[in-house]
Every structure is written in structure tokens, then in C-alpha cells.
Amino acid sequence: MAFTAPKESYAGKVYSVTIGTGDKAATIGGENVLSFHSFEGETPNRPLVAFEIQDVPPTDWPENVRKVFDGVSDDPVKWAKYCQDELKAKAIALRLVGTHPDRENRSAEDAAKTVREVLAAISVPLIILGSNHAEKDSSVLIAAAEAAKDKNCIIGKAQEANYKTIAAAAMANNHKLIAMSELDINLSKQLNILITQMGFDKERIITDPMCSALGYGLEYTYSVMERIRLAALTQNDQTMQQPLLADVGMYVWKVKESQAPESDLPQWGAAEERGILWEAETATALLIAGAELLIMRHPRAAAAVESVIEELV
Amino acid sequence: MALSGVEIFKLLPKTNCKKCGQPTCLAFAMKLAQRQATLDLCPDVSEEAKQKLGEASAPPVRPITLGSGDKAVKMGEETVLFRHDKKFVNPCVFALEVKDTLSEADIAAFCNQVVDSEMDRVGQKLRVNAIMISNESGDAAKLEAAAKTVAAKAAGVPVIINTTNAQAAETAVKLFADKKPLLFGANASNLEAMAAVAKSNKASLGISAASLEELSELTEKAKGFGVEDLVLDSGARKAKDMIEHNTLVRRAAIKKNFKPLGFPVISFAQRGDSLLEALVASVCIAKYSSIVVLSSIEKWKNLALFTLRQNIYTDPQVPMQVEQKIYNIGDPKADAPLFVTTNFSLTYFIVSGEIENSKVSCRLAVMDSEGLSVLTAWAAGKFTATKIAAFIQESGIDKEMATKELIIPGYVAILSGSIEEKLPGWKITVGPREANAIPAFLKSRA
């Protein structure tokens, strides 16, 4: 029995999405095969790792990831420049978590000012994220989208409860949009349909099927991503051909395994390495499942993920 | 190739005698084609049919056991390419590589690490499963000495002997002759001699080739030499090539029922940097490796790799809900705190995990909210004051409690007043919003 390689070719293709402007602009997606399956099709673009920063100091981040940014994280502009210039970030994700009513409750105007200042300081693409408070995000992200007009940012996250205002703001100011739903392929599809029905270009959406950390539901995110990607490729389903986002850092750095000191749990080993690996491994698994855009916190985790991507492309 | 129902039917006695439990031979043939019946149910089937059908009905990836006794591990038997289709069957084996160029003390230290690697996570015992003893020195005596150390210091741990030298293999494998070791290192130039060693010592045989074409030929030859339990190495060492080869092997076995590649795959994840090694191993876990060879097994790395293996190999068909009831965590006495939350399995898992971490015995009342998380269930009217109150009342849990106090999730703090109204005599306490604050919350109450 002679071996013939059972290669697959698919009808569908993931949209290519370019973010940012000038020579630092980045493109993700564009493949017509599963992740890293370059042996049977086109994989024109590498996945992109964006470094997460915040509009307020990261007091809620665990010590092992917070301390890396001591001295810069008190100011989003310094923080962004540090990521771009010292850590060689290829994209920055600015989370406006300080606008949350239970946090500093910063105003939409304050948030817009931060966005303007960060944009003035960096040349790599910017992702602008709200605080995940559906109501407040509507006003904050409108102001942020205007402040970033024509900079070709990604604005997010539009959810079922607030997608109209956020999508309209992204459209009016020429941005890309993150559409997020909660771990359900059908909800994800439906939200993409609702957004495109507003006249928003389907090729300007990034799908966030909701991230989960290793050990805390990672398999759900993994399988939802894999199913979305298979629907895009095998069924040529245009409502599921958007690049996928894995918002990794935020989910990883709140689980016990990423922060419990070794003195409390000696059987878990060195806490710092454990936290870094927890983030990098969550990211790697989701890359395999289909993610093209990752948002990460720890520079060593991001660097390790870049190394494994290097081996995979 | 898998046979269709009609092809199978042609091989059956066609008497419709019903002894197999099916009304007709054709109906039985259809069951066989769908793998819902086994051939031994038909007592009248001919020897010729048995042989043809036996081959076609064997599982697409051959089951192979590594080791013996309670640390033996099963590999192979996979049936799908994607975990959402059906549960991945046999979790991959992690093997630590020990080179025979190391001192006896260093080898013993590695053995101890493997023996001590066992840990418990959500009720499962997880460990580094095997030791690969590599003949790095090229010296048969050194390999034998290393194997002896491993046999003594890691008794019972399944072993892989890694050498391309059949004479060296013979002496080392013999030490584990009745323990189902894997002899790794057969290739085009030594296959016959290596197969003989594997056969006489009842070992499985790992075959390396430079391509999948060559590998397919070598496995057929090995079968010709009488060795059926094979493990595949396509020569892929870069993560990119592992994805390609592992995917093609799995597809060939499952979609084409291509027997020459219907065996478990071994992958080599060793890297100079331990963090990168863990990530390459992660690719292997997700993409079909049955054995992942590592060069170091730090505790932090084990925990992460064990967890990913567990996540990838869980059953996707188990609903994302847990049963409505009051769960005991630890050994709750009359004064133990009582929490309430929803029955989304992730919510339950995270909350119960954090209560466990706090080491305070508690009760956790899990209310049926149709598998929704706390905030979503509250918004959807499935986690309301009336429903929570009714659930607590009907549970009768107050009879076991010294003081009637209920801790509700911080996200539904707004409900505390109305639950208190509906549960006369109860004190309602607002707990943390996020589960990870539970240990601190419990500590502050103590």
C-alpha cells in the first residue's frame, strides 16, 4: 500500500485585515487552511502579538507581571513607548479599564485624551479596548474612536448589548472592530450578521469568541475557535471568516496558577516561571486552534510565543 | 480501507439465522460498518471472512500499551481529528529523556523527579509517565548501566530504550523484558535486527524514517518481521513539520484507514530553553502526538503541561452544566459557610476550586440556572431572589447549620435585600465578585 499524503483544500478563506498606518502597519489572516498548515495552502501572515497596557496603573495585576512595568506603568504614554521601543512590540492594546464605574470611573473625555497621547507617542498599530462595562463602553469607545480617527485602529469590544453604537463609531472613524460573544459559535455568527446588517464591512471585523485560561475552560475557547475556523474554510461561511482574537493576558493573570507563591504550594514549583508559562501556553494552544491576534501581558511570555511562532511558520 | 456495509455483507453467510441478534445478515453488516457491532457475534462466519473483516474493523490507530502494572499507559485508539467531534481517547505520554552519558547520581536524580512528578488536579492523578534512556554514548555497556539505574531507581515506570544499535538494545531491553518497554531507534538500515530484539523481548518498536513514504514502507516490513506494536517517528523535529506530519498521519489513519500509519506517534520537544520546550510540547499535545519527549520536568512546567493535556483530552460532549445540589467541599461542620452560585460548569469549577484553595470547609449550593454564569443568569431571570430563596428553603440545609447565613456572589449584591425578605431568619452576606477573592474573603471572616 503506497502512501499518498491526504492533503485538504478548502473552499473558504480567512479575510486579511490590516491595522495601523505607515510602514508599521500589520496584516493578519489571509490563510485558506488551518493554522500553520502551510503544507497544503497559503498562510501569508504571521499571527500578531499585541502588548496590553492600561489607562490607569495596573494595581490589579499580580506582582510577577506588574513589577516588569514598574517605572513606566504609572503613565500610559511611557508604558506604550516602553513596549514599542524596548520590548519591540509590533502592536499595543490599550485597555481603558479606568473608565469602569467601579474603578476610577474616568470620563469618556479623559479616555479620548489618553488615546490621543498614546497614538502621538507610538508608530505601531493600536487596539483600543473598553472596560467591558457594556453601557459605559458605548460612550467611552465613541470618544476614543473619534480621537483615533483615520489611524486604522481596532476598537472593541462590541457585544450584543452595545454593538450598534460601537460599530457606528468604528465605521465613522475608519477603524476595525472586535465583535465579542460568549463561547458559542452561533452567537458569534449572529453578532457578525447583526453588525454587517448595519452596513459595517464584514472584512473589517475581528471575532473574539471569548478567551479562557489554561485549566479554566481553555478547551471551550479552543473548540469554539476550531469550529469557527472549520466553518470558514469548509463551508465557505462568510459570516465566520474573520480573523480570531485571543485576549489572553487578562484571563490568565487572574487564575490561581499564575500567581500563588511557591511557599503556599511547593508542589506547583517556581511562581514566576509558572505564571509566564501559563500565559504563553494558553496563547500557544489558541494559536493552534486558530487565533491570529493575541493580547498578552508578560514580555517573557510574549517572547516565548514569538519563538514558537518562528518554529511554526 | 474501511469496508462498506454492502462489501461486508458479501462476506457473511447470508442465512439470516438471527443468531447475531440482528434480523438479517445485511442489518448486521450495516452495524459492523458503523462499528456498532463486532464480528464475534456471528458464530457462522468463515475463516476467510474473519481475516478480511478483522483487518478492516481494527481500530484505525492501533492500541499500544507502554509499561506494565499500575503505571502502564495506553496509547493510540484515536478516532477523530478534532476534539469537538468526539473525545480524544488516550492522553499523550510525557517521557523524560535521560542520557547514558550522565553520571549514575544524575540519572538517579532524574528518576526521582519522575517518581515525584505525580500530582492531583480536579480529581485526576497526573504524572510524567515514562523515561527514555538514550544511548548518547554509543557504548552498549553505558546504556546497560543507565538502564540498570533506571530499573532500580524508577521501578515500575514505563521505559523507552533509545538506540540504533541492535546489540546495545538487546542487553538494555532485556532488563525490562516482561514490562512492555518501547525500543526506539529502528530505521531502514537496522530494521530486521531491531525487530528481532523487540519480538524476543515483547517490546514495542519505534521506527524512524526521513519521510512518511519511507515510514509506511518500514512499518509494513516490521509487520513482516513479526512486530505489530509500532510507534512512528517521521523525522519531524521542527514544530511546523510536526504539525504537518502528525496531521497527515492522523488523517491517513482515520479518514483513509491507511494501516501502515495506523500507529501512535512519538515527538521530540527537547529544546535548550525550557519555556520554549513547554510550548513545543503544547503543540504536540494539541496536534496528535502520543509520546512527547522532554529534556527537563520542572514542577511549574509539569503543572502547565498536565493541565493542557487534561483540557485537550476532556470529553466535549459532557454538558457545560453540573447537577443542582448542595456540594460539600472539605468536611463542613455546622458552622461551615454556605455559598450559592449557578450551575455553569466553569462557574462551579472555579468557585469550588477557590474554596478548596482556601482550605476552609464549606458548602456550595449550586442552583440550576440552565448552565449560565452568574451575571448572564441574573440578567436572564434565572438567578433571582425568588428562585434562590426557594432553592435554599427546599434544600432543607438549614437543619444542618448552626447559623442561617447565605453568601451570595458579589455580582448580585443587589439581590441581598429581597432574598432576606423571602428567607425569614436568614442572614444574607455579599461575597466577592470574582472567585479568586474567595480565599481572602474566607480568611477575613476567620
Ligand code: SF4
Ligand atoms: S448470525 Fe451471522 S449468519 Fe446469522 S444472521 Fe447474523 S450475520 Fe447472518
